[in-house]
Amino acid sequence: MTQKQLTHILGRIGFWLLVVAIALFTLFPFYWALNSSFKSEQEIMGSASYVPSDPTLINYQSVLSNANFIRALGNSALVSGLTVLLALSVGSFAAYALGRIQFRGRTAMLYAVLSMTMFPQISVLAGLFAIVKDLGVFGSPLALIISYPIFTLPFTVWVLTSFFRGLPGEIEQAAYVDGATTFQTFHMILLPLTAPALVTTGLLAFISAWNEYLFALTFTITDPGSYTVPVAIALFSGNIARQEPIAEVMAAAMVVTLPLLALVLVFQNRIVEGLTAGAVKG
Amino acid sequence: MAEEKKHPLEGTGSPGDQPRQRRATDIENLGVELISGLFMLLGLALFGLLFVQINSDPAIREATRNDTSVFLAFLDSFGIVTPLLIILIGVLFLRLGFNLRKRSVTAARWAELALLWMIVALVLYSIITFVSVGRASITLSNPTFDIGGAILAILPFLVLLVPVFFARRWLTGVLEYIFEGDETLTTRNTRMAWNLLLPTVALLILVAARPLEETFITSLTDKRFAGTGTVNFVGLDNYAKLLQFRIESVNCRSDESGVCQTDNAGTTRWELPSRDLLQLGFRPVGTIDRGNGTGLSIIGTDPDFLQAVGNTLYFTVISVVLELVLGLFVAMVVNSKFSGRGLMRTAMLVPWAIPTVISARLWEVMLRDNQSGLINKILVDLNVIQSSQAWLANPSLQLNTLIMVDVWKTVPFMALLLLAGLQTIPGDLYEAASVDGANRVRQFFSVTLPLLRPTIAVALVFRTLDALRAFDVFQVLLGRQKLSMATYNYETLVQAQNGGYASAIGVIIFILIFIFAVVYVRTLGVETE
Numbered sequence: 001m002t003q004k005q006l007t008h009i010l011g012r013i014g015f016w017l018l019v020v021a022i023a024l025f026t027l028f029p030f031y032w033a034l035n036s037s038f039k040s041e042q043e044i045m046g047s048a049s050y051v052p053s054d055p056t057l058i059n060y061q062s063v064l065s066n067a068n069f070i071r072a073l074g075n076s077a078l079v080s081g082l083t084v085l086l087a088l089s090v091g092s093f094a095a096y097a098l099g100r101i102q103f104r105g106r107t108a109m110l111y112a113v114l115s116m117t118m119f120p121q122i123s124v125l126a127g128l129f130a131i132v133k134d135l136g137v138f139g140s141p142l143a144l145i146i147s148y149p150i151f152t153l154p155f156t157v158w159v160l161t162s163f164f165r166g167l168p169g170e171i172e173q174a175a176y177v178d179g180a181t182t183f184q185t186f187h188m189i190l191l192p193l194t195a196p197a198l199v200t201t202g203l204l205a206f207i208s209a210w211n212e213y214l215f216a217l218t219f220t221i222t223d224p225g226s227y228t229v230p231v232a233i234a235l236f237s238g239n240i241a242r243q244e245p246i247a248e249v250m251a252a253a254m255v256v257t258l259p260l261l262a263l264v265l266v267f268q269n270r271i272v273e274g275l276t277a278g279a280v281k282g
Numbered sequence: 283m284a285e286e287k288k289h290p291l292e293g294t295g296s297p298g299d300q301p302r303q304r305r306a307t308d309i310e311n312l313g314v315e316l317i318s319g320l321f322m323l324l325g326l327a328l329f330g331l332l333f334v335q336i337n338s339d340p341a342i343r344e345a346t347r348n349d350t351s352v353f354l355a356f357l358d359s360f361g362i363v364t365p366l367l368i369i370l371i372g373v374l375f376l377r378l379g380f381n382l383r384k385r386s387v388t389a390a391r392w393a394e395l396a397l398l399w400m401i402v403a404l405v406l407y408s409i410i411t412f413v414s415v416g417r418a419s420i421t422l423s424n425p426t427f428d429i430g431g432a433i434l435a436i437l438p439f440l441v442l443l444v445p446v447f448f449a450r451r452w453l454t455g456v457l458e459y460i461f462e463g464d465e466t467l468t469t470r471n472t473r474m475a476w477n478l479l480l481p482t483v484a485l486l487i488l489v490a491a492r493p494l495e496e497t498f499i500t501s502l503t504d505k506r507f508a509g510t511g512t513v514n515f516v517g518l519d520n521y522a523k524l525l526q527f528r529i530e531s532v533n534c535r536s537d538e539s540g541v542c543q544t545d546n547a548g549t550t551r552w553e554l555p556s557r558d559l560l561q562l563g564f565r566p567v568g569t570i571d572r573g574n575g576t577g578l579s580i581i582g583t584d585p586d587f588l589q590a591v592g593n594t595l596y597f598t599v600i601s602v603v604l605e606l607v608l609g610l611f612v613a614m615v616v617n618s619k620f621s622g623r624g625l626m627r628t629a630m631l632v633p634w635a636i637p638t639v640i641s642a643r644l645w646e647v648m649l650r651d652n653q654s655g656l657i658n659k660i661l662v663d664l665n666v667i668q669s670s671q672a673w674l675a676n677p678s679l680q681l682n683t684l685i686m687v688d689v690w691k692t693v694p695f696m697a698l699l700l701l702a703g704l705q706t707i708p709g710d711l712y713e714a715a716s717v718d719g720a721n722r723v724r725q726f727f728s729v730t731l732p733l734l735r736p737t738i739a740v741a742l743v744f745r746t747l748d749a750l751r752a753f754d755v756f757q758v759l760l761g762r763q764k765l766s767m768a769t770y771n772y773e774t775l776v777q778a779q780n781g782g783y784a785s786a787i788g789v790i791i792f793i794l795i796f797i798f799a800v801v802y803v804r805t806l807g808v809e810t811e
Contacts, residue, residue, distance in 0.1 A: 019620070022612055023629055029690065030632045032656055033644050044647070048659040090481040097478035101471050109479065111799070114743070116490040118795040119497055120751045120768045122775060123788030127493025136414030150490050153482060155744060159699065162736040166706045182474055200702035203631075204695060211637040213754075230639045246647060253640040260635040261628050268627040271702055 030257075037251035044246050059251035068224050069252065072232035077259075079141050079228060080209040083148040084202050090149075091156030092198070096186050098157065099164025100172070110161065117154040121214050124150070132219055139223035147215050152205040163197035164190065199270040207260060229256050310456055317393060317449055318382035325375030332368050336360070354515055357499050363491045387461035388469055390453065395477055397450035403484075404443050408436040497792075501785035507775050520786035527582035528564065530555050534575045542575050555581045568592070587787065590770040593681060597766065598749035601685045601692075605745055606738070608689065609696025614726075616697070617704050627701075634694035642758035645687050649673040649759070680764050684755050691755075692748070696741055703737025704730070739806035746798045750791055767791050 036044055037059050038052040063069055097103075098110055128147050129138075137143045167190060175185040191198070213230040220226040227235070233252045236245050336342060336356070345355035378396065381389030416432035501520055505513045534542035535551045543551045552569045554560065564581040567588045571577045582588040616627050633641065648656040651672040658670040673683045707730065715725045753768040765773065767787060775784035 015615075015618075015620070018615055019626060022615060023626065025690070026630055026632050026694065029641070029644055029648065030636065032648055033636070033640070036644075036647070045654060047653045048656045086485075090485060093478040094482035097475040101475040101478075103468075103472045103475040106475075111796075113482065113486065114799060115792070115796065116486045116494065118747060118792045118799075119494060119788050120753065120771055120791055122753070122768065122772050123497045123785060123791075124490070124493035127496040128489070131489065131492060135410060136418060137410075140413075140417065142413065147489060149485050153486060157482060158740050158743065159702075162740045163702075163706065166733075166736060196702040196705040200698055204634075204698060207631075207635055211635075211639075213637070213639050230637045233637070234639050246643065249640060249643060253636055253644070256637060256640075257632070257635050261632065264631050264635070265624060265628045268624055271627075271698075271705065 033250045033253050036247055037254050039247055041245065041247050059247045060255075062248055063252045063255060066232075066236075068227055068235075069229075069232045069255075071225060072227045072229045073256070073259075075141050075226060076210055076229040076256075079144045079148070080206045082145050083152055083209040084206045086145065087149060087152040087156040087205050088198060088202055091153055091201075092160055092191065092194075093186075094157045095160030095164055096190065099161040100167075100190070110158070113154050113157050117151050125214065125218060128215070129218060139220060139226055141220070141226050141228075143219040144209075144212075144216055144228065147219065148209050148212065151212075152209060155208075156201045156205060159201045160194065160197055163194045167193055196271045199267050203264060203267060206263070210260060310460055313452055313456070314382060314385070314460060317453060318379040320379075320449065321375045321382065321393065321396070322379035325372040325379065328368050328372035328375070332365060332372075336365075351515060354503070354513060358513075361492055361495045361499070363487070363495050367487065385461045385463075387457070387463045388465055388473075390457050390461040391465075391473060394450060394453050394457065395473065397446055397453065399480060400446050401443065401450065404439050404446065408439045408443075411436050411439070497785045497788050500782055501789045503782045505781040505785075507779045507781035507784065516782065520783050521790070523563075523583050523783075524587050524786055524790065525582075526564075526584075527567070527580060527588055528559070530559070530579045530581055532569065532577055532579040534577065536575060540575075550577070552577055552579060555579060586765065587767075587770055590765040590767050593764055594750060594752065594767045597681055597685060597688070597752060598746060601688045602742065602745050602749055604685070604689045605692055605696045606742065608693045609700055609741070612693060612697040613700035613704060614730075617701055630697055631694045633691050634698075638691070638754045641691060642687075642754055646674070646759055649683065651675060674759055675763070677764070680760055684759060687759065688749070688752070688755055692745065696745060699741045700734065700737060703734050703741075706737075707733045735806045739802045742802045742806075743799045746802070747795050750795050750798070 035050070035052060038055040038057070040054065040056055040058070043049070043053060094113070098106055128150070132138050132143045132147060135143075135146065137146060171189060171193070172185050175189050180188070210228075211230060212228070213234065216228040216231045217234070220228070220231060229252075233249055233256070236248055236252070339355075339359050341355045341359050342352060345352045375396075378389055378393055382393055412432045412435070415435040416427045416429060418428070502515060502517060503513050504516050504519075532553045532555065535553055536542055545551055550569075550571060552566070555564055555566060559581060563583045565583075565585040567580045567582050567585040569577040569579045580588070612630055616623060616630060620626075636644070647654075649658075651658065651674070652670055653659055653662075655670070655673075657673065658667075661667045662670065671679065673679050711729050711733075712725055715729050720728065751768050752766050753772065756764070756766040756769045757772070762769075762773070768791065771784050771787040771791070774780050774787060
């Protein structure tokens with residue numbers, strides 16, 4: 001009995017050590033950014049210190065008084081939000097077809113969708129630029145909403161397809177027997193069951209769109225009112241001429257990352273509310 | 283036909299009528315003819331449109347006049363996908379029109395679908411036109427949205443919307459009894475599938491088709507980036523230069539006593555390849571030591587690129603394997619029940635949430651080669667290393683440092699995907715396994731891993747895809763010290779202005795990714811079931 005208790009306690013300790021190790025691994029660079037954001041530029045250039053010797057809020061003041069940056073936060077939220085909505089709504093239909101319906105050319109279609117995102121961004125930039133110009137949306141956030149599906153959509157379709165395939169076939173059959181149409185089965189029964197996948201892909205796609213740099217820079221460069229966050233940060237000029245304002249960039253990083261983390265905190269519970277055991281029994 | 287004229291009264295049938303047993307009225311027949319005519323007309327209009335566009339294209343006219351390659355000019359203006367697609371849709375519409383006249387129920391259902399998507403397309407196109415026309419007149423002196431002009435621009439589409447809308451409504455109403463034939467499950471499934479796929483396909487064709495095929499086409503030419511000179515078709519020359527390599531046996535450079543010379547860092551110095559090969563443009567990429575003063579020298583016509591391929595493959599394989607293992611590990615931890623799990627899941631995602639623009643700079647600061655760099659400070663403080671290391675300047679550390687940064691950044695991505703995958707494994711399987719006496723480790727290998735395979739395959743596909751295209755980490759942290767395929771692509775395009783050559787690099791990356799994706803999908807079996 002004591003033996004068993006001992007292994008249990010040791011197991012718990014080991015587990016918590018693991019948790020701490022993971023937290024350290026993921027968080028210590030983040031801590032470093034936080035730490036740097038309270039330092040002056042001079043201190044950053046000097047020897048590294050684990051806590052700021054003379055904490056200052058000047059970096060935050062400078063970032064939050066930057067009108068372009070504040071507007072960029074709004075733009076990023078708009079662009080990423082709409083991109084994810086578009087990718088999930090359009091992509092879940094496609095994934096349902098690719099995952100649940102038998103038809104000719106299914107595998108070819110899956111690869112065709114993937115191939116849209118297999119070129120390096122720089123290769124497709126010129127072509128995409130021409131399209132954005134043709135559609136007359138160059139310089140507006142709409143240009144980004146139109147071009148981001150090139151990487152969010154294949155991702156969404158592939159992940160959701162693999163999830164749809166993983167669901168047991170009995171679910172649909174039961175729904176059909178009850179007289180549901182294909183569409184009803186899809187959006188009333190299958191979609192809720194894939195909630196973990198929807199939330200996961202949604203979060204990951206949101207973050208990719210939020211952090212995308214090259215397209216955003218190219219398509220909005222002429223219009224500072226349309227900058228997204230990464231562009232605005234990259235174009236920080238700094239107080240001291242000709243010097244990279246690292247402390248300021250880190251302060252901006254904090255301001256940018258916190259909303260994302262809040263989003264994750266809100267949605268993370270949905271990830272585990274998926275297919276509950278026994279959903280097909282009865 | 284003559285019989286049907288005896289029933290001139292219109293109407294939707296008396297209540298006692300059975301669907302499909304009632305004969306179509308004249309009006310209804312006329313309606314079907316009209317709709318079938320509409321589709322045939324649309325098909326022909328598409329052909330006509332294509333013809334007119336090609337004939338009036340200035341670049342093609344220019345090429346015809348100057349006797350330069352009309353084909354290249356055509357590709358440049360239209361590409362391949364768009365004309366083919368227009369022809370395909372034209373043919374399909376024509377066929378649909380004929381089949382509608384035959385009263386095929388399958389054709390009717392396809393027509394219903396086509397009309398629905400036409401409505402959607404018209405509405406969306408009107409919205410985009412509305413915004414872009416309205417915005418076009420915005421200038422600094424006149425910052426107002428031109429509502430009048432925008433409405434005028436979309437008016438034709440709105441007018442077109444009306445007949446299409448009513449045609450569809452009418453068709454849906456009469457579909458049951460005018461059209462004949464039964465549908466097999468396969469036809470129904472195929473239609474259903476294409477219906478669901480259409481938005482995705484349309485969006486991707488709109489956004490991606492042209493840029494992708496342009497890259498393919500450009501890779502076969504000597505086009506300059508941002509240049510206006512004439513473009514020549516060079517076939518596979520770009521690929522030949524990029525990929526041509528040979529393996530030659532070489533001797534080391536020895537001094538008089540026959541001992542191999544080494545440079546300051548202690549690596550052996552090798553003889554250059556023969557003069558003939560040098561004249562053909564071959565340059566050494568690297569040499570594998572076989573001992574006894576001999577080695578196998580890899581020489582290529584573009585050593586920088588082959589080096590970049592080597593760097594990228596090394597980077598990809600090691601980082602993706604590490605990410606998979608660590609990601610699985612993290613996913614299992616945050617999947618178990620403990621207090622603070624939600625916070626932990628959030629903390630886990632932090633590295634992925636920080637924009638790459640920032641995190642790369644952050645690492646650049648942390649990896650500085652003196653005491654202002656955090657990594658050196660920690661490791662020296664902990665006595666792990668004696669003195670500060672030049673993580674980003676020392677060639678033997680560079681790639682591994684990058685791998686560490688990339689693993690840190692993308693383990694969250696992997697972990698989150700796998701965490702979602704873990705949710706699809708029914709809990710009763712674990713119960714059954716533990717009843718059978720399987721311990722945690724056995725459960726992991728006989729329940730978790732096999733059932734997680736499809737998710738792992740998808741995660742691997744997208745991680746490999748990103749690793750093979752790795753740009754930001756290489757660019758920010760190493761600059762031009764060591765190139766990845768994507769940064770070499772960038773250098774070729776922006777520095778050397780060599781558009782054709784850069785596109786060929788893009789295509790090679792594309793093909794490599796494709797190979798990896800097929801291998802993952804085949805071996806991990808996402809296609810089965």
